[in-house]
Amino acid sequence: MKHYCYDCGTVFDDEEAGTVTEHHPEVHADEHFPCCPHCGSTEFGDAWQCEECGEWFGDEEFESFSGICKDCLKGKCTPDAFLRYALDSVKEDNRASVLEEFVFESMWGIACPQDTCDELIYLLADAYHAHKYDSGFRKLIYAYFDGCNCGEWDDFGEWLAEKRRKGK
Numbered sequence: 001m002k003h004y005c006y007d008c009g010t011v012f013d014d015e016e017a018g019t020v021t022e023h024h025p026e027v028h029a030d031e032h033f034p035c036c037p038h039c040g041s042t043e044f045g046d047a048w049q050c051e052e053c054g055e056w057f058g059d060e061e062f063e064s065f066s067g068i069c070k071d072c073l074k075g076k077c078t079p080d081a082f083l084r085y086a087l088d089s090v091k092e093d094n095r096a097s098v099l100e101e102f103v104f105e106s107m108w109g110i111a112c113p114q115d116t117c118d119e120l121i122y123l124l125a126d127a128y129h130a131h132k133y134d135s136g137f138r139k140l141i142y143a144y145f146d147g148c149n150c151g152e153w154d155d156f157g158e159w160l161a162e163k164r165r166k167g168k
């Protein structure tokens with residue numbers, strides 16, 4: 001595990017770490033602590049690397065979505081990918097699907113009906129396709145994810161990771 005300096009952002013491993021020495025004259029002893037080789041700070045933690053862009057983060061700031069950073073996750077959240085994710089989520093758990101919620105609430109601004117059927121899903125997918133290249137459409141998707149307090153970004157990250165594992 002590499003370390004990440006919270007003060008200057010340097011990433012280093014154990015061998016590269018510097019040493020700071022604290023003198024304790026009262027007991028005639030020195031204490032040694034590992035530190036950042038660049039700035040000498042002892043404030044460091046675990047370093048995490050985004051599997052997609054390769055950028056390093058400190059554990060305090062790295063929000064990992066199945067190994068990738070939020071920026072990369074957003075980059076992969078194209079209208080086409082979102083639709084596939086939404087349709088897959090219907091198959092999986094049959095919940096008032098992501099697609100229904102998104103089209104009704106985010107695109108049309110009206111409440112999502114309680115009961116829907118398969119035919120409706122296809123109609124909604126058509127409506128979605130008709131508008132997916134509209135300007136601001138991606139922002140609508142981001143806002144939808146941001147507005148879900150059930151960890152929808154995480155779910156999307158897992159879905160992407162699953163696709164990666166299957167090599168699609």
Ligand SMILES: [Zn+2]
Pocket residue numbers: 005006007008009010036037038039040041
């Ligand atoms: Zn440093």
Ligand SMILES: [Zn+2]
Pocket residue numbers: 050051052053054055068069070071072
């Ligand atoms: Zn990244």
